[in-house]
Amino acid sequence: xxxxxxxxxxVVTVRSLSKxxxxxxxxEDLSFSLSAGTVTGFLGPNGAGKTTTLRLLVGLAAPxxxxxxxxxxxxxxxxxxxxxxxxVLESGDFDPGRSGRDHLRALALAAGLPSxxxxxxxxxxxxxxxxxxxxxxxxxxxxxRLSLAGALLGEPRLLVLxxxxxxxxxxxxxxxxxSLAAFARDGGTVLISSHVLSEIAQxxxxxxxxxxxxxxxxxxxxxxxAQRPRRRRQRPLRRLTLEDVYLDLTTSTAL
Numbered sequence: 458x459x460x461x462x463x464x465x466x467x468v469v470t471v472r473s474l475s476k477x478x479x480x481x482x483x484x485e486d487l488s489f490s491l492s493a494g495t496v497t498g499f500l501g502p503n504g505a506g507k508t509t510t511l512r513l514l515v516g517l518a519a520p521x522x523x524x525x526x527x528x529x530x531x532x533x534x535x536x537x538x539x540x541x542x543x544x545v546l547e548s549g550d551f552d553p554g555r556s557g558r559d560h561l562r563a564l565a566l567a568a569g570l571p572s573x574x575x576x577x578x579x580x581x582x583x584x585x586x587x588x589x590x591x592x593x594x595x596x597x598x599x600x601x602r603l604s605l606a607g608a609l610l611g612e613p614r615l616l617v618l619x620x621x622x623x624x625x626x627x628x629x630x631x632x633x634x635x636s637l638a639a640f641a642r643d644g645g646t647v648l649i650s651s652h653v654l655s656e657i658a659q660x661x662x663x664x665x666x667x668x669x670x671x672x673x674x675x676x677x678x679x680x681x682x683a684q685r686p687r688r689r690r691q692r693p694l695r696r697l698t699l700e701d702v703y704l705d706l707t708t709s710t711a712l
Contacts (some may be wrong), residue, residue: 468493468615468646469514470667473523476509483509485670486523496637496647501667502707507547507650511619514648515544527615539568543608544617544687545601553593557584557603560592564607589670597624605633616640618649622656633662648702658699666706673706677701 469491476484484506501507512518514525516532535541561575579585582602637647651657665675682697
C-alpha cells in the first residue's frame with residue numbers, strides 16, 4: 458500500500474532522459490519530478506529541448522536513454538491515456554471545415570469517451586456560442602481554447618501544455634491562469650511551456666529552466682528570484698524577476 462501511495466504522489470518522473478537525432482542531442486540527462494496539485498513552468502529558448510521533452514513524456518517520441526513516467530508508467534502503458542493525461546502540443550491540428558463541436562466529438566469517439574463531455578468542455582473553455590462555426594474561421598486564441606477543450610475531454614489528472622498562451626488576449630490570459638489554478642486546487646498537475654514570462658510568473662508554483670538540452674535551474678519562483686545572478690555585473694538593488702533569472706541563465710553575454 459505504501460508503494461502505491463508514493464507512486465500516486467509523484468505524478469511525473471523523469472530520470473536521466475536523453476534524446477539524440479543522429480549527431481544532434483536535443484535533450485541530455487534531464488531529471489525532475491512533479492507532484493499532484495502543482496503548476497510548473499517549463500522554460501527555455503527556442504531549440505532548448507522543451508517540446509522534445511514534452512513529446513517524450515506523452516509517447517510521441519522514444520528516448521535514446523533514460524525514462525519519462527506518468528504515475529509510474531511510460532505513457533504507452535497507460536490503460537486509458539486520455540483519462541490520465543491531457544496534452545496540447547500542436548494547436549493547429551484541426552480540419553478547418555469541421556465545426557468546433559464536431560472536432561471534439563471526433564476526439565471523444567476516438568478515445569471512447571461519453572459524448573456528453575463535449576458540451577461540458579465547450580462550456581468550460583467558453584466556446585459554446587462558437588461551437589457550430591467551422592474551425593477555419595476561429596481566431597488563434599479560439600483555437601487555443603479548442604485545443605485545451607480536447608485535452609480536458611477525458612477529465613485527466615495531468616495537463617501537458619506547449620505554449621497555450623499564444624494568441625490569447627488579456628482576458629484569455631486571465632481565463633487560462635485561473636483555469637489552471639483551479640485544476641491544481643482540485644488535485645490536478647500542470648506542466649506548461651511558455652515564452653510569456655510575465656504571465657508564467659503569475660501562473661505557476663515553480664519553474665524548470667532548460668538550455669541547450671540541459672536543466673540549468675529549477676525550484677519555486679521565490680527561491681530562484683532571491684538568489685544572486687551568476688554574472689557579477691548584474692547586482693541590482695531591486696529583487697530579481699523571473700525574466701532576470703531566465704536571461705541570466707540562458708544568454709551567453711552579460712546584460
